[in-house]
Amino acid sequence: MTVVLVADDDADIRDLVAFKLEQAGFEVIAVGDGPAAVEQAALRHPALAVLDVSMPGLSGIDVCRILRGEPATADMLIIMLTARVQEQDVEGGFSAGADDYVTKPFSPRELVSRIQALLSRTRA
Template identity: 50%
Template structure:
């Protein structure tokens, strides 16, 4: 199972520590900040799979952070769960209208919150909760390490498999070579950027065999994306 990446925006240090402990136990990779502006920078720098956002943080409010996350291309589709002491229906509606996917009122049970987060991820990012990944006519079984396109088996090397898996988990997202190096090879890998281009070329040759349309888009001055519609 893929390790989901969470951005926790909470300025109560004790609560933040508690939530980090609970979600780390559930195999989440958690980045945390109590500052709204920093949260926006972190989200743009490395888009998370889910944002857990306190309404009442200092400075830029959680509501404004939510609104701006929805305007940013990198995070417009990232699920957001808001945490707040506000329990009135009008406040809940405001949060949802701003772009939140769910709303949890304090005090809450950390175990219940973990379950709510899991439910949201299964609904909006099924790739994080299962073993089968698919996009357009490409299918991947992450357990048996088998890939098919249009029902035809595709032979991939280990690195090309990891690259394709990363793209399948984030269809439509544009990744720079640096981001791909960090995500696929690891931050400690001493590999040149052009190595990414070599493996992208191998991946294309494998999945486009037989004259099939190229679904790996090169986005000028930005990087690569899985894009079957050619909209990027």
């Protein structure tokens, strides 16, 4: 089963994303802050991480940079999920190493589709 890490400090969003991913057949690790995301990524080596940009401890951008800098997690797929929609925010997410950038409010079904598409391209 494919493991996906979901890191968001908003419990409602975190639970919604986790629920939709579990319905789609993924194993989900859900955490509420940046340091926990880095810790779980190092321990569990998920195939993909969904990171909120604004989290306590470390931002999703910081987490993305840390994961890209570690050999064990450098190839992990990363989707930023955020309310930050300014062009410089999107640019910052991609320059930190994100594979995709989804803005809130978002469609949970679209997010699952994007995750499935990213995973299918890397497995081909």
